Amino acid sequence: MSEPPQHSDQADARAPRTCWWHPDRRTGLRCARCERPACPDCLREATVGYQCVDCVAAARKQHQAQRARYRKSGFGYRTIAGARVPSRPLVTYTLIALNVVVFVITAAQAQDVMRNFQSEVMNLGVLVPLVAATGEWWRVITSGFLHIGLLHLAVNMFALWILGKELERVLGTARYLVLYLLSLLGGSVAVFAFSSPNTPVAGASGAVYGVLGGILIAVLRLRLNLTPIIAIIVLNLAISIGVKQISLFGHLGGLVVGVLVCAAMVYAPSRHRTGWQAGAVAIILAALIGAYAIRYAQLSALVWY
Template sequence: MNPPVAPGDPVGTPTCVRHPDRATGLRCTRCERPACPECLRDASVGYQCVDCVSEGRRTARRSRTFVGAEFSSRLVVTPVLIALNVLLFAVTAAQAGSVVSNERSPLFADFFLWPVGIYLGEWWRLVTSGFLHFGPAHLALNMIALYVLGRDLEPVFGKVRFLAVYLVSLLGGGVAVYLFGGVNTPVAGASGAVYGLMGAMLVAVLRLKLNPGSALGVIGLNLVLSFTLPGISLLGHLGGLVVGAAVTAGLVYAPPARRDVWQTGAVVGAFVLLVVMAFVRTGQLG
């Protein structure tokens, strides 16, 4: 089928397929349809029309990282987690009528990590405590750390894997406190999940055979602070660190064949193990 020609054009110059009123001597190098300059884009060879460019973007395979995720520089999970933590802090501060003493709010009382409450059947405290913070300084430190780590890890791990590491690490920190901490010790904060991301960073660096000095330095400094500063849950930090590193090892060292199955198994296996350990602890307390 011959391309349309401009009306009243004695030479029969073809017209742009998207703008029939525009005569053009140009063509798309991919589909060979006539197109005006406005509808053409630079290509590796010649020019392509906007339709071919859009189709090429849809069908092109996106590059995958060493974890098996599609690389995307756009952060989604990290800002959502930060927003959720900030929102809950604002709610507790409003309920308590104090930014500094927000732990006096009813919401805080119902959701912070209280081992006695967990023993009595309030299992949600193992997770919900990770979204509560004692005062603005505690919140700011954890959210800054979350952003710095998430900025590097989420694009590489992908949104689903990154969120899985975060949540399982958070649970790991809570279970560690429940297993080995005092039965009446109040604990809250995203530190367990943040330390899990530190462990994930270290494992990723080792997997890529990069110099682990910086990652080890950051982890070492934070552990020293955990040992020396009062009011910090060392057990929660260590639990998150160990679980985060272990789950990440299952992700980055999964065999390429059926990688998704192996990675899902690593995450689910860690979750089930933590739940079983919490049930065993409850039985021991009883």
């Protein structure tokens, strides 16, 4: 007595079925993604095998949504300096807020917005080269966050708000912060080295000029029109020379350092770019420290003499 043939699961899987979208069409093909039976008209070639029209549409929609998120956040794109594009210029906003907070503290201590230079914080942080040479080295940094009067603060912060946002998008968050701080230090070291030893200097102008120099290099690297930015630099330098109360050396020091740092960022070879940038930054920092040390020795001898 014979038994009826047994159909295995594998044989059932190979058996022709009707297309999911065209029930009147028999097919032995399946979608590689959802495994639903599909006729040749309902399949599309994909990276792996063939997928049905629904799966292809879902993958396209998912890809478009992902690109939209990347475009919104900026994380999907790289700047000319090799950094990810920040979604918002948070460093610029933070620096502005920090300068404003410090100004409010000095104004509160002096109980006068326009005469805040009489505050204790101002006396402890303003850069007087001869005083800094007695061991109070921190003044070359703290002076960059102090402003004498409301107008001084407003001008610098407005310039930082206009220029800083653009440069931060070009360089990325970390590189932009490095440029700002080194430009601040460059302006202070120039004041320390070349200005009158007894003249007090304060303000973020050196750092702002460094940002301005960085914009110049970025525009040059992107091959854009240089005329507007050069005109701004020339006009500001003319004002710095014409107004005695403005520290020309602080502006020039910040401008030169900003140009050098930004050039190192945007012209670094793409191969081992981060290493080249870090090396250039280290050299610039070492040069500033060296210039400070030389002038420190000269002024120290003058103080003790």
